[in-house]
Each structure stands twice: as structure tokens, then as C-alpha cells.
Amino acid sequence: MQVGNIPAPINYNNIIFLYAKYMKNKTIKIKIIRRKVNKRGRSNKTKPKVTKRHNKTRVFKSRTPRDIERASLVIAKSLKHPNTAHGIENPIQNHVMGFGKASSYAPTINQDLVTLKSIPREKISDCNNSRAFKLEEPLKIAIPGAYYGNNCHKYSTPEAKKFLLHNLSANKHINPDIIIPPIQIQSNCWFNTMFATLFISDKGRKFFHYFRELMIESKQANGTPIPEKLADAFALLNFAVESALTGSKYAYELNTNSIIKQIYESIPDKYHKVYPYVVGVDAASNPIRYYGSIITYLDEHSLQFLFISQLKTDWRSRVEPELSKLQHKPHIIILEIFDDESKKIEKPENFAVLGAEYKLDSCVIRDTSQQHFCATITCEGEEMGYDGMSFHRLVPMKWKDTINEDKKWEFEGSTNTDGTPLKWSFKEGYQLFLYYRVK
Numbered sequence: 534m535q536v537g538n539i540p541a542p543i544n545y546n547n548i549i550f551l552y553a554k555y556m557k558n559k560t561i562k563i564k565i566i567r568r569k570v571n572k573r574g575r576s577n578k579t580k581p582k583v584t585k586r587h588n589k590t591r592v593f594k595s596r597t598p599r600d601i602e603r604a605s606l607v608i609a610k611s612l613k614h615p616n617t618a619h620g621i622e623n624p625i626q627n628h629v630m631g632f633g634k635a636s637s638y639a640p641t642i643n644q645d646l647v648t649l650k651s652i653p654r655e656k657i658s659d660c661n662n663s664r665a666f667k668l669e670e671p672l673k674i675a676i677p678g679a680y681y682g683n684n685c686h687k688y689s690t691p692e693a694k695k696f697l698l699h700n701l702s703a704n705k706h707i708n709p710d711i712i713i714p715p716i717q718i719q720s721n722c723w724f725n726t727m728f729a730t731l732f733i734s735d736k737g738r739k740f741f742h743y744f745r746e747l748m749i750e751s752k753q754a755n756g757t758p759i760p761e762k763l764a765d766a767f768a769l770l771n772f773a774v775e776s777a778l779t780g781s782k783y784a785y786e787l788n789t790n791s792i793i794k795q796i797y798e799s800i801p802d803k804y805h806k807v808y809p810y811v812v813g814v815d816a817a818s819n820p821i822r823y824y825g826s827i828i829t830y831l832d833e834h835s836l837q838f839l840f841i842s843q844l845k846t847d848w849r850s851r852v853e854p855e856l857s858k859l860q861h862k863p864h865i866i867i868l869e870i871f872d873d874e875s876k877k878i879e880k881p882e883n884f885a886v887l888g889a890e891y892k893l894d895s896c897v898i899r900d901t902s903q904q905h906f907c908a909t910i911t912c913e914g915e916e917m918g919y920d921g922m923s924f925h926r927l928v929p930m931k932w933k934d935t936i937n938e939d940k941k942w943e944f945e946g947s948t949n950t951d952g953t954p955l956k957w958s959f960k961e962g963y964q965l966f967l968y969y970r971v972k
Contacts, residue, residue, distance in 0.1 A: 590956060591942040654703045655696065657772070657781050660685035665769060666791045672768045688768040689751055697749045700775055704738055704745075709912040709927055711780030715773065715789045717905075717921035720815055724789055725921045726897045726908040727820035732774045733919075733927075734910035736894035736969040740836065740864060745771055747831045754832030766795035790814045796827065804830055820897050820906070821867055821965050839863040844870050844878060852886055862889040868966040872903065876960050880936045890972035893933060898964040900955045907944065907957060920944040922955075935959060936966075 658675035660683070665672040674693040675683035686693040712733060715725040731737040732745070743754075748767035751759050759767065769792050776784040797813040805811065808826035812818045825838060839859075841851050848868055856862065870878055883892045895910040907920040909932040918930035928944070939960040947955045 592945060654700045654779050657775055657779060658683045662783050666788055668791055668795055671765050672772055694749055701745055707778050712777055712927050713780050713784035714777050714919050715921055718788050718790055721789050722906040722921055723820045724793055726906040727824050729908040729910055729919045730895040730967055731824060734895040744828055762799035766792055766799055837863040839866045842869045844868050845874050856887050864970050866891055866968045870964050872963050875962055880966055882933050889970055891968040892971045894969050895967045896964055898957055899962045900957050901961045905955055920947050922947045
């Protein structure tokens with residue numbers, strides 16, 4: 534079944550059936566690999582393969598387990614989506630959002646929310662994922678039961694909120710090896726790459742911790758309840774984040790276009806005039822401006838951004854004058870650089886300005902043919918890359934030391950319509966660099 538322009542979510546059981554049918558009568562060979570042990574008795578870990586071609590383009594190989602990779606190929610072949618990252622609508626203007634109390638390395642509001650802890654997450658099970666992501670009914674959460682298995686509760690019930698807030702408190706550390714980011718369907722790469730930077734990357738998880746709690750609680754920061762249909766959309770978004778972080782099989786079923794559609798149709802009309810970047814499915818938008826708009830809807834004071842738009846000169850000559858006008862230093866500084874300027878502008882990894890220190894955490898960048906976005910992030914201190922089109926998990930990728938170098942890279946499985954690989958380069962592409970305050 535299909536709702537509007539939203540394709541029906543992928544049925545994981547069908548994928549397993551197709552895979553089982555594919556493997557029927559196949560002979561499976563198991564090869565025992567003995568790890569080499571060093572003098573200290575420790576096993577030597579094998580580093581992920583990175584293929585280097587003669588033209589100096591790096592190809593990042595998939596780390597996805599083979600059984601999941603075959604299932605992913607079934608998904609990929611079943612989807613027909615255009616590569617549509619042409620044209621960045623409404624480039625960001627220099628703007629600061631919010632003027633709450635200044636904080637040091639994390640938003641002040643985090644002190645009032647669920648405390649981040651090093652505790653395990655509860656695995657998410659299915660209640661009505663398919664119907665919820667078809668926008669047929671509100672999401673239900675499976676609460677583990679002591680005697681009768683899982684009990685299903687609507688996301689807005691006290692039982693569901695308690696379960697979700699427990700998992701949110703376990704957001705301090707994650708396992709990069711099991712993360713399953715969103716897959717690209719239609720033209721949602723701009724939404725998904727920002728999803729990875731804000732909810733999977735280290736600083737994003739920490740600074741947007743409060744945003745997820747507001748989604749779970751279905752209210753704005755001032756206590757105003759969120760309209761029911763919009764609350765349904767935020768429940769889906771939070772569920773998508775949780776599924777990605779826990780490596781749930783349901784992450785392969787999730788279609789973030791459902792979230793885009795529901796937010797667009799449910800946000801109060803007066804906000805559409807104020808936040809034109811909140812768009813519907815298949816409409817172009819600016820990734821950070823979209824998320825910034827819905828974050829401001831939830832709480833316009835506690836998290837401060839400084840957008841440096843269309844950077845064409847030295848970054849410091851733009852950042853310092855803007856900061857000198859502000860009463861408080863922003864939590865996040867975003868540098869927006871367009872394709873032509875990316876060839877000549879030098880970007881910092883870290884910088885200190887007017888008594889505050891900022892560190893690069895992540896970047897959203899468009900490929901050299903201006904079709905598709907990918908994200909480079911930091912996950913548990915490790916540099917990694919993500920691209921939804923390749924239908925694979927995060928891949929280790931040293932990227933911060935190449936932000937000022939003319940080096941190209943590819944993701945295995947990300948291709949043009951003619952089958953040729955898409956390429957990215959920090960010297961040739963629209964990009965958004967996210968710097969978080971660390972001191």
C-alpha cells in the first residue's frame with residue numbers, strides 16, 4: 534500500500550524470504566581463519582580495506598555483513614529513486630538562533646534532562662512499524678514483559694515514554710559496528726545525511742540529546758503540547774534514530790520520507806511562513822536549515838547556532854565579526870561553502886576565537902556531479918563515512934586531514950544512473966562543516 538508519494542516501507546520478512554529462496558540449494562563453505570597473535574598474545578585486528586586507484590580516488594569498501602548485504606541488494610533493486618541533490622534551495626543566511634544561558638561544552642538544558650549514562654540499550658521489537666510508517670496509525674512501542682513477551686503501548690503512554698527515555702539515557706556510548714543509518718529512497722539524501730551528523734556523530738548525539746527528549750515527551754520546551762499528528766511524526770523520527778543506533782533489523786524497513794511528509798503536513802500553518810525550509814517529499818531544502826527549523830519549533834532559546842553562509846573568504850574574517858555582535862557564544866558554528874569556493878577556501882579542524890574553542894565533528898558534502906549528499910562523521914572518536922545510496926553501514930574513513938586536499942573518494946555501491954561511481958572531494962563540492970564548542 535502507498536500513501537501519497539510515500540512508498541510502502543520495506544517488509545523485512547519478504548527480504549528474508551527472497552534471500553532464503555536465493556540461497557536454496559546453495560553449498561555453503563565455511564573457512565576457518567586463524568588470527569595471527571603478536572608477542573604479547575594479542576590478536577592482530579584486520580583493518581578495513583580501502584582501495585586506492587591509480588587516479589588517487591579512494592574507494593571505501595562495505596563493512597556490512599554478507600547476509601545483510603545481499604538483503605540490501607534486494608532492497609536496492611526494488612527501489613527506483615532519482616539522484617536529486619541538484620540546487621541548494623534557499624542558502625543559509627548568517628543567523629543566530631536562540632539566546633539562552635551560555636554553556637561550556639554542552640547545552641545548559643541538558644542539565645535538566647535525562648542524564649547520559651554508560652548503560653546498555655533495550656532492543657526494539659516490532660508492534661506496528663509497517664502501519665505507522667505508512668502513516669496509517671500512530672506508532673506503538675514494544676515494552677519487554679516479564680512473563681508474556683512484549684506488550685505494545687502507544688508512544689505517548691507513560692509506559693512507552695519510560696522505555697524510550699531509558700534508551701535515551703544510554704546515548705552516551707554507541708557501537709559503530711552495528712549502526713544502520715537510513716537508506717536513500719527517492720530524494721531524501723539531504724535529510725538522511727543530516728540525520729547522521731545530528732543523531733549518530735559524537736557531538737551531535739550529545740548536543741541534540743535534549744531535542745530527542747522533547748520528541749519523546751511530545752511537548753515544546755515551554756511545556757506546550759505538540760499537535761497530535763506532528764507528535765506522531767516526531768515519534769517516528771525518534772524511533773528511526775533508536776533503530777539506527779541499536780542496529781535493529783527494522784532500520785532497513787524505515788522510510789524517512791514518511792517523517793518528512795508527516796512533519797510538513799502537520800506543523801502549524803503559521804510556522805510554514807516563518808520556516809520555509811520545512812518542505813515536503815521531493816522538494817529541495819537545505820539540510821541544516823531544515824533541522825534547525827524544527828529544532829527552533831521545539832525550543833528556540835536553549836541551543837544557539839551561528840550559520841556562516843556562502844563563505845567566500847577566510848573563515849576567521851567572517852566568524853569573528855559575527856561573534857563580536859553576540860552576547861553569548863554559540864554552541865555550534867556551521868560553515869557553508871559552495872562548489873567553486875571549496876577549491877580555494879582553507880577550513881580549520883579546530884579553532885579558538887574570542888575566548889571560545891570549537892572542534893570539527895562532522896560534515897555534509899555533495900558529490901562532484903552535484904547529485905547526491907554523503908556525511909563524514911565522528912563516531913566514538915573514530916572518523917567515519919556514511920552514504921545512504923550504497924545501502925551499507927558506516928565505514929571507517931580518515932577525512933579530517935583531507936579537508937584541504939584535492940583527494941577524491943567513492944563509496945562502494947554509490948553510482949550514477951549509467952553505473953559509473955559517484956565521487957566526492959573537499960575541493961569540489963557544496964559542503965556544511967559543523968563545529969561544536971568544546972571550551
